[in-house]
Amino acid sequence: MKEQTAQERPVLEPRRGLAEQIKAEHGEDVYRCYQCQKCSAGCPMTFAMDYPPSQIMRMIQLGQEDVLLASKTIWVCLTCNTCSIRCPNDIDIALVIDSLRERALRKGSPPAKENVALFHKYFLDNVKKRGRTFEGELLARYQIKTGQALQNAGLGLRMFLKGRMALLPESVANKKAFREIYRRVEQREGEKK
């Protein structure tokens, strides 16, 4: 993280409401955070984040939704749960970060790490189609779209040569019934907008 000077640092206008909404929707009370910073100390991904988890918690308390949804942090977090199990106030911090990612997608806020959002989208599309992932198709679709096809072309081939790539997809018995799960979730999402 680059240290910001006082002039560069954005002035935060405290707003209420975001922490309350997260509590209502996901059950986690971010107001319990007292900035011990244990989460940030243990996080393996801070080197790639713009705000470490403890600052994310503080910004939620101060209602800085725009900054949060535009942050790299919410897309860089690997949900390894180290923060969640170490939090002395028992906040499931990784779940709170999940909830911000969910919020960013719902509000159409452009993701700071486009590839991560794309991967999740393709993965879930893949599951929606048949109820089970078809790794070959997912790999190909993602790599062609992100232009990593050449850079990573070897991976699929090496897995294939090791006999670790299925050539044909598998499905659940009733795909139509399975897709009802997605439809109902999407319907509930629509109601929240």
Next chain:
Amino acid sequence: MKRVGYYKSCSLNASSNDYARSLETCFAKLGTRLVPIDDWNCCGASSAHSTNELLGLALPARNLALAEQQGLTTLLVPCSACYSRMLTAAEKIRKNDDLAAHVNEVIAPLRYLGTVQVKNILEILWTEVGADEILRARKHDLGGMKVVCYYGCYLTRTPGVACFDNRENPQSMERLVRLIGGEPLDWPFKTDCCGAGFSLIEPSVTLDLCEKMYNMAHQLGAEAIVATCPLCQTNLDLNQDKLRSRKAVPYDLPVFYISDLIGLAAGAELGNKQWRKRFTDPRDLLNRYALA
């Protein structure tokens, strides 16, 4: 024969089909039958919970409801990412009636009542199979093979659920290795993240996380890494292959599943069919210990 439910999952069905073979062979030797959930679906890990909490609960709940219908009360979930999501869904639904109703509306006409116990491979080996049975089945000894046990993120870190072992310094895998005559080494990275979740998205980040682990394992004199998760195993195996061509350090640590080692000790014949699927070939090491 004892029956245990089995969530086979996407990776064991394709990219880690060697883990499925390892588990099925190992449990046959231990007198336990793994009963797959009929018509299982992908649990959505990690993209579902990462982008939509309800979908992240509903996809596992469908599997739990199917397992319950089949009368499976104990469910082995071998992949750690799946384990964590299935356990989270099972516990949240069990503890919160409103949430249970909400999730059940989404998966209707299926309905999950909350009777399935979700367990990982180490728990199953300790509580369903047991040390006596592992010792009884033991035909070979690992002969003091020095290994580091790697638990990764999701085996011990499911928030809000009591953990089967110590979260920060678990020991259940080391104790299993000792049972079959191996020598587990104490090392600091057993629950660190190997970055498997980013192996496609940010391969360089993942490579850095792995390299740190290999170097420590080498420094301590480990001869192999033992894992339980198909994503961790593939990631730790594959990235050594990537580093080998670039670095002077010999990145040549075979990455075993715990079921490979317990199976070998119990006389399972895994053979070339198994080992040629690995990116770091374990056959030299196994030959040295007369286990191949």
